[in-house]
Amino acid sequence: MSGVQVTRATPIGAVPLAESIHEDTTAKWFLLSSVAYFFVVGIIALTIAAKFVWPQLLGTVPYLSYGRLRPLHVNGMLFGWLLPADLGLAYYIVPRLCGVKLWSEKLGIATAALWNVIVLGAVYALPAGYNKGWEYAELPMPLVALVVVAWVMFGINIFATVATRKYQQMYVSLWYTMATILWTTFVYSTGNIAVLFTTGTNQANLNWMYVHNAVGLIFTPIGLAMAYYFIPKTSNTPLYSHKLSMIGFWSLAFVYVWTGAHHMLHGPISQWLQTIAIAFSVMLLIPVWTVVYNFFATMKGQWHQLRDNVPLKFLMSGVVFYLLTCFQGPMHSLRSVNAIVSKTDWIPGHAHMAVLGCFSFFAIAGCYYVIPRMFRTQLHSEALANWTFWFFMVGGLGFFVTLWLGGFWQGWQWNNPSIPFIDTVVALKPVWTVRFFSGVLMFLGIATFLFNILATVVGRGQAVASPKPVAAVTA
Amino acid sequence: MLQKTDKSAIGFVIAALVFFFIGGLLTTVVPPLVDKSWSKPFENTDPSKGPTGKLRPYTDVELKGRAIYVREGCWYCHTQQTRTLLADTKRSGWKGVDSPVSTPDEFVYDSPHMFGTKRTGPDLSRVGGKYDRQWHRTHFRNPRDLVPGSVMPPFPWIANNDDDFNALVAYIQTLGRAKDWRPDHDYEK
Incomplete structure (x- = not known):
């Protein structure tokens, strides 16, 4: 484990020698723009949640109708906030784990610029109605082409950095990052390019392979790369087991890709393919539980740090949400459970716990940890960061739990055909109202996060001049 | 073998791709080769085997309507699949007649597919022929005028544009119609 060196707190303002080789310009650009998009897309998210409560809201403006803002919300959060974050x-972490500078900072800055072009293109195209009609793959083809170019640029930079590394042994975060680059190339091409040559059920099968693995083989491995780096770093504790991390990684690599057809259970797709997808979905418990056990075991004797270490709060809550999401997933794929929850509001509750509760929590923790370090300063306000956490936690739980309860109830009602469909819609209205107000809390979380990050960057000179007590800060 | 992959980047890349491609190929490339019903359009002339009928390609007007359906994101809230669940066949049914379940051969001409993942509004896989043009016009103008309690957005820019409206209704009336499943054949135009 030569990659992660646990260092004691360094005095503020003094840059350790090993740190001084890193420019981090690319990381800064990516992180600051993704945090800004998080805020902008948060407004869209609130708007579409409000439309469930007040369906006439902005109803006569085509560009702001639900069917056009929803893809902007989903693509904006996935490809404007989470992926670039x-x-x-x-x-930031790959050069440090390799003990060398980033291979090309210029290539990195160009990648960041291109990524911003893609996001701004999506912000125009989706409300304007340029929607290809596949979930998660709505973006028009010219933007897809740019995503592919940007991805190759990212991949070259990371692999070239790994190729020039000083430490021969690669830490688990490096495997997950490299694997994300490899798998995403094929997963993204399947969902955005291969679908063009197919129709009907065949196309849907490719689409779900992409949708499922966008979460399973893009956001999961890159998110776990972050968790494996930041949990030991922020808690100043070595990872519990290298062997467990290998079992978790290779079982994920083998199992995840088989499960796409579980999105079509009971639907117009071959029964045997549904059964295969169910079997592999249940097997996902293996990579998930090994990874989660590794993180919990790392924290053994260190739980007291959760009292005042905000990044660690985000990380360990994210791990708990990961465990819950990935328990739900295999259970949904059982035919009997699926007959109740599939297509209901339970599903957005589940999806938000994965993407927001787990992977966005990891990314927020990462931002709170690295941005003060990259700018050689201190976080603007630890207290505000703590508010960010609780806004997200309370808002998130309100969102997840009400949608699970509501969705489960909705599914039972659907399975009783004597209840007219519209009654099952009216029954959900209180649930959607709670969802909207939970969304307001989460949006306050985004707003405090953005403010804290911007204040840290803008006020960086002052923090060095008058150091605050650093008891709560671990380097 | 895998224990060496944390020291050799090339070994790692090869192993990660091999693991991925086993499941990747077996679940994407192989299934359509094994199950021919994914690509053969529905056709049945024998009533003893279930509803008769034939899947025909979309006309230009229907394709235009379909493009509007895709553009406006109708598919985020309406699924198009009557699943193999009793409740689905009842809910997709009409006047006491249960609907047949959706089969892959009914969707061979669909691109992008519109199966959907979320059912905020009712499933539309058998909606073709259930409601007439005037009903749809009123409904698109303001869904709550016909269905109190609905949360569907209003679409005045479609209801007030005859070309777009007619194309969209033409598409909606095709949904589920490859199978002639209603005993009275009383489909609205």
Whole structure:
């Protein structure tokens, strides 16, 4: 484990020698722009949640109708906030785990610029109605082409950095980052390019392979790369087991890709393929439980740190949400459970716990940890960061739990055909109202996060001049 | 073998791709080769085997309507699959007649597919022929005028544009119609 060196707190303002080789310009650009998009897309998220409560809201403006804002919300959160935040963090951790500078900072900055072009293109195209009609793959083809170019640029930079590494042994975060680069190339091409040559059920099968693995083989491995780096770092504790991390990684590599067809259970797709997808979905418990056990075991004797270490709060809550999401997933794929929850509001409750509760929590923790270090300063306010955490936690739980309860109830009602469909819609209205107000809390979380990050960057000179007590800060 | 992959980047890359491609190929490339019903359009002339009928390609007007359905994101809230669940066949049914379940051969001409993942509004896989043009016009203008309690957005820019409206209704009336499943054949145009 030569990659992660646990260092004691360094005095503020003094840059350790090993740190001084890193420019981090690429990481800064990626992280700051992704945090800004998090805020902008948060407004879209609140708007579409409000439309469930007040369906006439902005109803006569085509560009702001639900069917056009929803893809902007989903694509904006996935490809405007979460993925570039994870890329920014990768540009930070990979050079450090390799003990060398990033291979090309210029290439990295160009990648960040291109990524911003893609996001701004999506912000125009989706409300304007340029929607290809596949979930997670709505973006028009010219933007898809740019995503592919940006991905190759990212991949070259990371692999070239790994190739020039000083430490021969690669820490687990490096495997997950490299694997994300490899798998995403094929997963993204399947969902955005291969679908063009197919129709009907065949196309849907490719689409679900992509949708499922966008979470399973893009956001999961890059998110776990961050968790494996930041949990030991922020808690100043070595990882519990190298062997467990290998079992978790290779079982994920083998199992995840088989499960796409579980999105079509009971639907117009071959029964045997549904059964295969179910079997492999249940096997996902193996990689998930090994990874989660590794993190919990790392924290043994260190739980007291959760009292005042905000990044660690985000990380360990994210791990708990990961465990819960990935328990739900295999259970949904059982035919009997699926007959109740599939297509209901339970599903957005589940999806938000994965993408927000787990992977966004990891990314927020990463931002709170690396941004003060990259700018050689202190976080603007630990107290505000703590508010960020509780806004997200309370808002998130309100969102997840009400949608599970509501969705489960909705599923039972659907399975009783004597209840007219519209009654099952009206029954959900209180649930959608709670969801909206939970969304307001989560948006306050985003707002405090953005403010804290910006204040840290803007006020960086002052923090060095008048150091605050550093008891709560671990380097 | 895998224990060496944390020291050799090339070994790692090869192993990661091999692991991925086993499941990747077996679940994407192989299934359509094994199950021919994914690519053969529905056709049945024998009533003893279930509803008769034939899947025909979309006309230009229907394709235009379909493009509007895709553009406006109708598919985020309406699924198009009557699943193999009793409740689905009842809910997709009409006037006491249960609907047949959806089969892959009914969707061979669909691109992008519109199966959907979320059912905020009712499933539309058998909606073709259930409601007439005037019903749809009123409904698109303001869904709550016909269905109190609905949360569907209004679409005045479609209801007030005859070309777009007619194309969209033409598409909606095709949904589920490859199978002639209603005993009275009383489909609205």
